[in-house]
Amino acid sequence: MLDALIAHPVPAEAARLAALLTGAFRCRSVDSAGSLPKALWTRAPRLLVLHLSLSGLNLDETLRLLREDDALSATCVLAVLESREESGIVAALESGVDDFVAEPLHPAEFRARARALVRSPREFSAPTAHIKVAGIVVDSARRVATAGGRRVVLSATECRLLAELAGRPGEVKSKESLIANVWGMPFDVSAHTLDSHISNLRRKLGPPGQLIETVRGVGYVIGKRKR
Incomplete structure (x- = not known):
């Protein structure tokens, strides 16, 4: 069974979320940002359910810790937002979280998003876990890429997308x-969510990220477009 860490300011709500994940995850919880690093290092979770109202939370620092520590690089982050306001959703996605849910939570959606995030690399729709294109190499198993010879650590969703x-x-x-x-679920994922992840990918990859081309009115392509 996979480990999940629930970081929520209200212990009773953390317990409710843990109950929703019963059978798929073994859950533990913290109720403050100060307790989060120790909980992460004690036993690296496969899933971090992170309520963004957590007292003292510095989201950028938390995500940097996860992406730069090899022991934590496989941890997927499911952010919990207090509302579905667009500004909050955009800020969360641009920060680099893998996915989000917004309150009031829909239990079935919460469970599905949590499970979708932790799919193994074997379940990716891409044909192989190690892919090369132009100056970019993607290692899906380790959730890293190299771009122009530079190592780039990706979130789970960014890795699947690339x-x-x-x-x-x-x-x-x-x-x-x-x-x-990439998301592999029946629940609504907006085009804006996809666009935000593409923007993050381009930024992280640097100049090679410009190989990801927008095809107006259709979608995206990487490399020289086939005619």
């Missing part, structure tokens, strides 16, 4: 197919 594009260079991928293959 692998999906790089697996068939030159092939235009519609936004609908990317959402279906």
Whole structure:
């Protein structure tokens, strides 16, 4: 059974979320940002459910810790937002979290998003876990890439997205197919969510990230477009 760490300011709510994950995850919880690093290092969780109202939380620092520590690099982050306001959603996605849910939570959606995030690399729709295209190499198993010889640590969603594009260079991928293959769930994932992850990928990859081309009105392609 996979480990999950729930960081929520209200212990009773953390217990409710843990109950929703029963059977798929072994859960523990913390109720403050100060307790979070120790809990992460004590036993690296596969899933971190992170309520963004957690007292003392510095989201950028928390995500940097996860991405730069090899022992924690496989941890997926599911952010919990207090509302569905667009500004909060955009800020969360641009920070680099893997996915989000917003309150009031829908139990089935919460469970599905949590399970989708921790799919193994074997379940990615890309044909292989190790992919090369132009100056980019994607290692799905380790959730890292190299771009122009520079190591880039990716979130789980960023890795799936890059692998999906790089697996068939030159092939235009519609936004609908990317959402279906990367998120792999029946719940709504907006085109704006996809666009935010693409923007993060380009920024992280640096100059090689410009190989990811927007095909207006359709979706995205990496590398020279096939005619």
